[in-house]
Amino acid sequence: MLELDRQAKAIERRATHPNRVILSLRNASMSRSAQAKAQSGAMPAPFSITQTNSPAITVSLPTAAFRSYKQFTLADPPRLVVDITPLTEPLSAPSPAPAPFPIPSPPSVQPTAPPAKNYTTIVIDPGHGGKDTGARGQRQTEEKDITLKVGLKLRDLLSMQPGVRVLMTRDHDVFVELEDRAKFANSQGADLFVSVHVNSHPSHQVKGIEIYHFGQAKDQRALAVAARENGTPLNSTGVGWEYLVADLLTTKKIESSLELAWTAKEAMVTHMNGHYAVNDHGVKTAPFYVLRFTSMPSILAEIAYISNPDEEGLLRKPAFIQDVAQALFKGITAFLAANKPDLR
Numbered sequence: 080m081l082e083l084d085r086q087a088k089a090i091e092r093r094a095t096h097p098n099r100v101i102l103s104l105r106n107a108s109m110s111r112s113a114q115a116k117a118q119s120g121a122m123p124a125p126f127s128i129t130q131t132n133s134p135a136i137t138v139s140l141p142t143a144a145f146r147s148y149k150q151f152t153l154a155d156p157p158r159l160v161v162d163i164t165p166l167t168e169p170l171s172a173p174s175p176a177p178a179p180f181p182i183p184s185p186p187s188v189q190p191t192a193p194p195a196k197n198y199t200t201i202v203i204d205p206g207h208g209g210k211d212t213g214a215r216g217q218r219q220t221e222e223k224d225i226t227l228k229v230g231l232k233l234r235d236l237l238s239m240q241p242g243v244r245v246l247m248t249r250d251h252d253v254f255v256e257l258e259d260r261a262k263f264a265n266s267q268g269a270d271l272f273v274s275v276h277v278n279s280h281p282s283h284q285v286k287g288i289e290i291y292h293f294g295q296a297k298d299q300r301a302l303a304v305a306a307r308e309n310g311t312p313l314n315s316t317g318v319g320w321e322y323l324v325a326d327l328l329t330t331k332k333i334e335s336s337l338e339l340a341w342t343a344k345e346a347m348v349t350h351m352n353g354h355y356a357v358n359d360h361g362v363k364t365a366p367f368y369v370l371r372f373t374s375m376p377s378i379l380a381e382i383a384y385i386s387n388p389d390e391e392g393l394l395r396k397p398a399f400i401q402d403v404a405q406a407l408f409k410g411i412t413a414f415l416a417a418n419k420p421d422l423r
């Protein structure tokens with residue numbers, strides 16, 4: 080992934096000796112830090128990146144080293160993504176029928192070709208817990224209790240789905256570091272990560288839902304939400320853009336997170352409107368720690384504003400908790416129905 084300072088299009092051409100694909104960015108030059116990265120081997124061999132005098136930046140992809148590739152640009156921030164399928168990766172096999180419960184994979188005799196897993200792992204992350212209460216309402220309702228209730232209900236609903244394995248970053252009132260939440264999801268080979276939070280705003284008038292996926296905050300409010308959830312000061316969210324590395328933030332993760340966020344948001348608005356007047360703040364991007372450091376598609380749902388008296392009242396009602404969990408469940412299952420073969 081190449082971070083760019085403006086939108087640009089790479090031009091593709093073929094070259095020989097050796098046979099290779101060359102992607103060129105015209106009228107471009109590498110920053111000092113990018114040059115240092117390239118020299119220190121950030122680009123996996125035999126792929127290479129070069130600054131030419133024209134001036135242009137060229138990325139060389141020897142065709143003997145990969146099965147397929149695609150390149151495309153992303154906006155906000157502008158990036159050029161080169162997605163390479165290496166030769167060592169097994170060809171996609173047809174997915175076996177869904178299992179009713181998780182089946183541990185047998186030890187593989189071929190370490191380069193692990194058996195395809197036949198279930199989808201979803202990690203539910205109820206925000207805060209223990210000494211970290213999260214946001215608090217005027218009636219002293221604590222965010223950590225609400226996120227846990229929604230998380231447990233969502234777990235119960237998802238657990239009944241065939242072929243779905245549900246794990247929780249916490250299932251009781253305990254403090255868990257953000258780092259450990261992300262590490263847990265990564266180590267469990269999770270396919271999806273869903274973090275549940277409750278919003279808060281200095282103005283008690285503000286209410287509604289927001290679904291986030293990872294990205295740069297587009298406004299001060301999104302930045303403030305991420306800073307609060309990350310437990311960092313407003314002028315820093317603790318998630319530096321300099322740590323953007325392709326192995327953690329792959330194309331698939333970016334695209335799937337966006338799709339999951341929209342599907343979940345639509346489900347929440349559709350399912351909950353009618354029961355309640357849902358104020359739809361839409362899908363947003365912000366640099367949340369748990370979204371950044373999980374390696375699978377991930378979203379963070381801010382289900383309501385605890386700072387708004389009406390919504391704090393709703394959050395205290397079991398029927399509302401049930402409806403939120405049901406809405407998130409519908410969003411996740413709609414996403415799975417559209418993406419299941421891809422996730423296995």
Ligand SMILES: [Zn+2]
Pocket residue numbers: 206207213214222275276277308
């Ligand atoms: Zn929170």
